[in-house]
Every structure is written in C-alpha cells, then in structure tokens.
Amino acid sequence: MKKILFVCLGNICRSPLAEGLMREKIVKLGLEKQFKLDSCGTADYHIGELPDERTRENALKNGLNLKQRARQFEVADFNRFDHILVMDNANKMRVIGLATSEIHLQKVQLMRDFESASELKGKDVPDPYYGGVEGFQNVYNILDRCTENLLNHHLEAIEN
Template sequence: MKRVLFVCLGNICRSPAAEGVFVHHLIQAGAADRFLVDSAGTGSWHVGRAADPRMRAAASRRGIALTSRARQLELADLERFDHILTMDATNLDHVQTLAQEHRGEPGGQARIEPLVRYCSRFKVLEVPDPYYGSADGFEHVLDLLDDACAGLLQALDV
C-alpha cells in the first residue's frame, strides 16, 4: 500500500482539497484500495475543523467530497507516509526542517517534494493559498490540484 500525505499551512483549503482530488482520481482509476491518503497542516489553528466551506463548495461542484478534518503535521508522519507533497515553499521548508531534525532515527524515509512538480498543463512554482481571495481562487487551486494529482498518479504507476 502506498501512503500519500498532502501538506499546507492550516489544512482547511489546499491540502484537504488535494486529498479529495487525489482520492477522486484513485477511485476513477480503480486504485483506491491500494493507497492511504491524508492531509495535514504545518500550523495548529484549525485542528478539528472541516475544510473551508468555499473550498468544499467548489470541490462539490466537481463531484469531489472533502470530508477530512484539519490536523497538524507530526513527526510520526515522516515514518507513516511514503510521499509528503507540499503546496508552497514555506510548507516544503517546514517539512524538510522537521525531517532534518528527525534524521538519524529509525524511519523518516518519506519522499518530500512540492506537489506542483507533477503538473503538466500548468507551469507554476506553488499552489497559491485561496483563503483571503475571491471564489475564482478556489477554482484555480482545484484546476492546479487536478493537474498535479493526475501527474502524481501517473508517476506512481497507477
């Protein structure tokens, strides 16, 4: 079983959307039973909350349900997951710093990289945070995530 974790700042917009989009792709590919998929945030502000209602609505219009609850990234995630995919450079730095602190201990073998590395249609460096923007921002993020998750699925040989 492959284990994939998506990480953003608060775990209420980008990473739960990436989780939902990736699961949607897995279901379409008939591969959902071969993956464990989750999301987390580097911060703890929203722990226990559902995804932002604007993101849930935008995803729902595409037939994607966002059902996870926000949680904070923890050290054990470095051992629990094979792939940790971040939304922006700050998230990437946070996860890499956590991994460096963990180096030398058992486990911690997760591959940590930006999710946008798997985009084929969009050429971007980050998935922007739509939290303070307009409704169009949520749609754009979902477009980016759809592109990146399709590429990730292909890269994982599904």
Template structure:
C-alpha cells in the same frame, strides 16, 4: 506495494484537503483504493478538528469532490507512515524539511508544483486561496486536478515496477 501519500499546506483547511479529495476520487476511479492511501495535514495546528474551509467545500462539491477531512497538524510519525509528502508551497516545503526526523524523511518531501503539466508549468507553488475570492478557489482546484493526475500516473508507474 502499497503507496501512502500525504498532502500538506499551512492550516489543512484549503489546499491540502482539496488535494486529498481530488486524489481520493482519482484513486477510486482507477480502482486503486487498496493500493494507494491518501491523507492530508497542516504545518500549523490552529484549525485542528475543523472541516475544510466552506468556500473550498462549495467549489469542490460543484466538481463532484466531497471534502470531509478534519484538519490536523502533521506529526513526526507521519514521516515514517507516508511514502510521499507533498507540500503545496515553498514555505510548507521548508517547514516539512525542518520537521523531518532524518535525511531519509526529508527525501520523501516534494512540492506539488513538481507534478504540474504544461498548463501550469510556469507555477512553482499552489497559491493559498484563503484571502482570495471564488476565482482563487477555482484556480487552486484546477491546479490540483492537474497535479494530482500527474502524481497518480507517477505512483502507478512505481507500483508496476
């Protein structure tokens, strides 16, 4: 059974494309490209068509992630197309729940923080690094690497079932 995961942040230029890039690499390393599909979107469409923020791309490439995604706003059809819609913070989680066309669609929405392990167990969201310096982008990548690894483990267990 194919699983489709959509990562969502506000503008789809920092956190969600980074999560998409990390998850793509994890999926490829696990040999699951034909089983798990990954994409990202934003709840705000003002950056539509843009590449991820240059600072995020620089930080990601140092870790071996190639972020080529073009920003897009989430669409109603995404709620039908994806099995899991992962919000980076509470504001985007709430926006996704308001946008969802049905209760069933709301059930697909979760928070990235749900997949944090011990290193970030005290965190309830992925902070937006847009207004921060280099360290903010590095911290977000650290958090997303942990969260994506745990999310992949959960998805793998569903696939095996």
C-alpha cells in the same frame, strides 16, 4: 501500498482538496487498496475543523464532496508516509525543519513538481484563503492536474 500525505498551512483549503481529488481518481480506477492518503497542515489553527466552506463549495461545484477533518503535521508522519507533498515552499521549509534524517528529507516534494509544464514545476500552489471564488477554482484546476500526474507517476512505477 503507496502512502501519500498532502500538506498545506491550515489543512482547510489546499491539502484536503488534493487528498479528495487523489482519492476520487483512485476510487474511479478501483485502486483503493494500493494507496493510503491523508492531509494535514503545518499550523494548529484549524485542528478538528472541516475544510473551509469556500473550498467545500468549490469542490461540490466540481463534483467532489470533502468531509475530512484538519490535523497538524507530526514528526511521526515521516515514518507513516512514503511521499509528503507540500503545497508551497514556506510549508516545505517547515516540514523539512522537522526532519531527523536524510530519508525523511527525500520524501518531501512540492505538489507542483507534478505539473506537466516545466515552467510550472516547483511553483507554489497559491493559498486561496484571502482571495475570492476564482482563487478557489484556480487551486482546484492546479490540484486536479497535479494529482492526475501524480497518480500516473505511481501507476507507471507499479507497472514497471
């Protein structure tokens, strides 16, 4: 079983959307038993809250219903998950700052490391929180591509 954690700042925009998109793709393929997914934030601003209303509205517009509740990243997550995919470099540094071993560090990657275009790899998934509705759709499009590539990466590993 592959255990994947998606991380952003508050766990109300980007990371719950990435989790929801990945979950939808896995369910469509009937692979629920091969993956464990979760999302969290590095900050404690929104613990227990649903994703941001604009994130939920955008997700619904695209056929995805988000219902998970926000939680904060914990050091124990390094042991619970095989892969920790962070939405931006600032939060990556926060997560890395909590690592206690080289094994922990090896689990942390940027979400956009799974972009197809090489010029986009390593870039941040922009935080749409302070922007308009077009920012939420842009993030949806980015995460849809990246989760598709992430899933294909894991499917190739399963086949080999």
